[in-house]
Amino acid sequence: MGGPVMTKAELLARCEELYEDLDLTSVREWKEQNPGGRAVGYLPTYVPREILHAAGVLPVGILGAGEQLEIVRGDACFQSYICHLPRSVVELGLSGRLDVLDGMIFPSTCDVIRNLSGIWRILFPDKYTRYLDVPQNFAPEVGGAFYEVVLRELWSELCALSGREPDDEALRAAITLYDANRKLVRELYDLRAAEPWRAPASEAYLLLRAGMVLPVEEHTRVLAEYLALVREEERAMVDNARVLLTGAFCEQPPLTLIRTLERAGCDLIDDDFMPVLRWLGHDAGDALETDGDPVRVLAEAYLGDEQESACRFVPDGQPKGARLVETVRRRAAEGVVCAAPSFCDPALLERPMLQSALDEAGIAYTAFKYAENTGQMQPIREQAGTFADTIKLWGDE
């Protein structure tokens, strides 16, 4: 999205176009403009995109097909009771829409995505396929040492794919680039929390989704442009309920669902959509000044991150939900929407613990399930509307 500065409407229209483009046209264009460049897809929730970038690989977030694709071949690969995401990812693959990708990375999010790595190897034996184990032990000399090995293997494999040699300078540069990107993502969230009417969730979501397919440098420019535009823009303040959404870290809700929540009177001032964009909550690059090994820096940034995720073990002494409650307080949210995909083990097993923490903290919440292709919005609109009304009418009691 280079060229002349766009208006906000143009910027958002371009992001929506990227969101709807299941054929990954922008990735095809990038490869045409970067002969020899490779593109590798990754599934939620977290992959170290810096490693891909340093190997000369464009990281491409694959988040399913939303509500846009009829699933036929994908259904033939899975049993009845399973979330929708793997069905649509397989459909995308078998329909040739992912042919532009030179490989796929499946992170250790849950058993479904884990097994999807095996399905991919069987269905696409000629493609590079990688399962990425991230540590659940956070001691640097234990989990950190293991993760360093994993990262070095990944880097080496990706370099073999792209024909490059692993280069520490390239990785340092990538860490700095992604830090800059994460900084603007944080600014976007901060703005949403401070003045939600200025950067509504439905707009912010499209901007973030663009980060799944655009090169990081370009995505950072998009974020900067949007932030500059909306900060200057006169926009009417809306007195909606300030709510935080949790549970949507993997299979994404359709955009219409986010818009429905807004129309129902909920300002989503924070969420866990696409956690890969802000998994490292701090600037990993700061450590580069004292540690010359960028792989170790990246590994330790992962270990030291305070991200609370259903996919990450919470060691003893750190109560489940404490981070959620802290975020609600810090963001001055008035309630929480627990929105999880149907049959999502991590989100749904986590939910009772989070709700218990919210109960103890006296924070209002509502809960529902969705699928990426959920079409019926009326029940959600009614539920969210009632929730928003409840907060507005009795929130102070």
Add this chain to the structure above:
Amino acid sequence: MKANIVKEASMQRQKDMIAAHFELLARAHETGRKVVYTFVPGNLTELMLAFDTLPVHPEINALQAGMRKQSAGYIAEAERAGHSEDVCTYVKCDIGMMMKGNIGPTGQKLPEPDLLLLSYTGCFTFMKWFELLREQYECPVAMLHVPYQSTGRAEPAMIEYVVKQLRTEVIPKLEAVTGKAFDEDLLRTLLGNSVLAEDDLVHVLESAKHRPSPIDAYFGGVYYIGPLFTAFRGTPEAVEYYRMLREEVDARQAQGLGPITPEGPIDDERFRIVVEGPPNWTHFREFWKMFYDERAVIVASTYTKVGGVYDRGFRHDPERPLETLAEYCLGCYTNLDLATRVEMIVGYIEDYDADGFLINSIKSCNSFSAGQLVMLRAIEERTGRPGCFIETDLVDPRYFSASNIKNRLESYFQMLAQKQTGHEPVEAAS
């Protein structure tokens, strides 16, 4: 099928071992023995026994509740408390059981855990399960993260990672809870016992290569794996049990006898089947009957490898006690990638000369189930033997539709019969 049903001595022996274990559990707080909850896949039984702790396996309690028709009530209790209908029913059954007083399968109250030993092997849900239990019991969790064998190999870095966790996380927590120092020599002795029992279990499982098979390696197999997969691996009792079992199976084989079922032995084996996936526990007998009524014998199964894949050569090595535990955890069936699982099943079909294979897709268990339809096609292509696919659940009776499953199995067996007779029409299966 014969009408006379004889319980073999090993069956009684196992029953006595389990009863004695639950008796110890019931008196644990009185006797001061520490109680460790843990899971079957990747269980560190020898290590727990080296600290004189008493293991409890929540998924075994859940399946026992399923077999005793108590699971529906427990699951309903958990769902009323806010647990989703979509998630693992073992978890909900366990939580519901806890909410109802934590009465175990023998009718005695189970003691609360002193430690939750979370061997995170081959199942994501285990992690959430013990996070949930930690909130209820307010006891420590020892987390052992076991990397997934995504390429079918346990890489040196994986083994090193698991060993480091044993040294820095698991053993220190066991020491803290029990007040006992780690005794590596005792661990070696227990691991030596394990090897003897493992040899005998493999001998028993491989007896099914014989025609007729003297065992059913699925419905019977779940009993055979019991001691080795739960609280007894490493004990002299387990060694004795497996020696006894081996002798019984050898005797059956020598006499040309088929497997024992609840309605007597199968004497005229008709179909030889390999099964992938866990059984349904709420209708275990009814499900089994659908097979033995057709004289279909399960000659190999993957479920009997969830607590260790011994028939591919793995044995615990007392000379490398922590490394061998790491390799054991890494090698459990559900920690293996799909291609390796396909390879194993293809091997079973060929080695055991099976007529076909069945996949029982379990609603609760994505670790097993996600991708099984892709596996089915891959196995059919490789072997030319037909597969059958059914869907049930572990312990939620709402997901066991007996008539649908029976219809599917009858059609499948009919097709196998036609293949056996060179595609000549045969009578519909009874």
